[in-house]
Amino acid sequence: MKTASPRLSRLSRRELARTLGLGGAAALLGPLVGRLVSRARGEAPTRRLLFVLTDGNGWNHQGGGDRDPALLDPSRADGLPAVLDPLAPLAEKVTVLRRLYNPHGRNLHGNGWATLSVAPSDHRHPGGVSIDRFVAREVGGDDPFPSVALGLSTRSDRAAVSTSADGPYRPFPAEASPARAFTRLFGAAGSSEEALAALAEQRSVLDGLTDDVRRTESRLAGPERAKLEQMLGSLRDLEGQLAGRAAALMDRGVPGAPGESEAGLRGETVRDHVEVAAHAYAYGLTRVVHLSIFGRDAHNVGWGFLGFPGDAHESVAHVGHGYDRDRSTEAYEAIIRFKAAEIAHLFGRLAAEEDGDGTLADRAVALWVNSGGGKHHEGTSHIPLVLVGDAGGALRGGGQLRYGGGEVCVSQVFLSVARAMGSRAEVFGDPEHCPGPLADLKA
Numbered sequence: 001m002k003t004a005s006p007r008l009s010r011l012s013r014r015e016l017a018r019t020l021g022l023g024g025a026a027a028l029l030g031p032l033v034g035r036l037v038s039r040a041r042g043e044a045p046t047r048r049l050l051f052v053l054t055d056g057n058g059w060n061h062q063g064g065g066d067r068d069p070a071l072l073d074p075s076r077a078d079g080l081p082a083v084l085d086p087l088a089p090l091a092e093k094v095t096v097l098r099r100l101y102n103p104h105g106r107n108l109h110g111n112g113w114a115t116l117s118v119a120p121s122d123h124r125h126p127g128g129v130s131i132d133r134f135v136a137r138e139v140g141g142d143d144p145f146p147s148v149a150l151g152l153s154t155r156s157d158r159a160a161v162s163t164s165a166d167g168p169y170r171p172f173p174a175e176a177s178p179a180r181a182f183t184r185l186f187g188a189a190g191s192s193e194e195a196l197a198a199l200a201e202q203r204s205v206l207d208g209l210t211d212d213v214r215r216t217e218s219r220l221a222g223p224e225r226a227k228l229e230q231m232l233g234s235l236r237d238l239e240g241q242l243a244g245r246a247a248a249l250m251d252r253g254v255p256g257a258p259g260e261s262e263a264g265l266r267g268e269t270v271r272d273h274v275e276v277a278a279h280a281y282a283y284g285l286t287r288v289v290h291l292s293i294f295g296r297d298a299h300n301v302g303w304g305f306l307g308f309p310g311d312a313h314e315s316v317a318h319v320g321h322g323y324d325r326d327r328s329t330e331a332y333e334a335i336i337r338f339k340a341a342e343i344a345h346l347f348g349r350l351a352a353e354e355d356g357d358g359t360l361a362d363r364a365v366a367l368w369v370n371s372g373g374g375k376h377h378e379g380t381s382h383i384p385l386v387l388v389g390d391a392g393g394a395l396r397g398g399g400q401l402r403y404g405g406g407e408v409c410v411s412q413v414f415l416s417v418a419r420a421m422g423s424r425a426e427v428f429g430d431p432e433h434c435p436g437p438l439a440d441l442k443a
Contacts, residue, residue: 054295
């Protein structure tokens with residue numbers, strides 16, 4: 001990672017707005033600049049941060065016996081499972097929920113699109129809004145980016161595998177390249193001046209599109225005009241993104257940017273995504289990030305960089321191709337520890353960011369869910385789920401909660417997290433399986 005550029009100090013807000021040609025859209029700087037001023041005055045912030053991590057393949061191999069994975073048995077005095085040891089510094093804010101269920105999207109390798117929506121879905125299309133986009137819709141309206149979706153891809157010409165969605169048949173695309181995600185957030189890598197110039201160029205293109213839409217609007221009847229008004233609304237959202245990004249750059253300069261990474265499952269790519277997420281939170285660009293480590297269909301990806309080469313499906317998950325049960329269990333433990341370490345790294349980065357009388361880590365919560373559930377096949381009736389952090393005291397933190405089969409749906413946990421973030425929703429996902437937020441998570 002490159003070192004951060006010096007603070008941009010010689011441009012005033014007025015000069016910055018003029019440089020970007022914001023005009024009337026300069027007022028959109030207000031919410032973000034107001035937050036920066038409040039932070040400078042030491043006023044108590046109200047923003048909470050959500051990090052969603054999805055992965056796949058289940059938490060245990062097919063020969064693992066009990067559907068409630070033995071990998072999660074507590075073996076520490078603080079009750080934290082040994083496999084989550086990287087999270088030990090956060091143990092009192094780590095909650096492990098066991099034997100949850102998700103009634104939708106259940107197929108051979110997990111819940112697929114229903115992993116984060118808990119809505120009837122087929123294997124190709126989402127059937128409802130995902131929890132990250134739901135929270136973004138509920139509380140992220142003032143952010144330059146209501147949410148950010150990151151993921152991995154098996155090939156550079158393929159989209160990232162992700163389950164973020166805005167509703168039925170409306171997938172929300174994830175960015176597979178940390179470098180491209182960084183550029184989308186900050187305009188450009190390098191100096192603040194270069195980033196601002198990139199934003200100004202985007203603003204010029206946006207102005208042209210807006211003018212074209214408005215000229216067309218005057219020649220259309222009611223129904224067509226309504227569609228164009230929707231387009232204008234989207235353009236106004238982009239104006240807000242540009243204004244908010246400019247304010248953040250003015251406040252802090254440009255952070256270090258990741259380099260280009262190869263496609264596939266690589267430790268350095270995941271870490272770069274986590275760094276991008278940390279920057280997005282620290283700069284106030286978003287309060288919701290979803291990182292998918294093949295969180296819809298991960299059964300064939302390999303973990304060679306952890307020392308477990310080969311097709312993870314036939315070798316690790318099905319205990320074949322030279323793997324026995326001990327070797328497969330060792331692989332799963334290493335895979336889970338790797339992901340736990342990435343969450344711990346993110347919280348370490350957030351803990352270094354002062355926020356009112358605490359840090360960003362104090363107001364964050366990570367929601368970690370596996371699309372495959374407890375084990376490689378037939379695991380989605382016994383799903384382990386991990387929460388890290390308490391969203392500023394809005395959630396109960398610490399310990400293990402174990403339920404009977406079919407007793408608690410993952411949607412109740414998702415709703416509890418959404419409400420901790422500030423949503424007033426009474427239900428999430430399929431109403432039949434979501435009687436309300438989970439009382440056990442109430443602070």
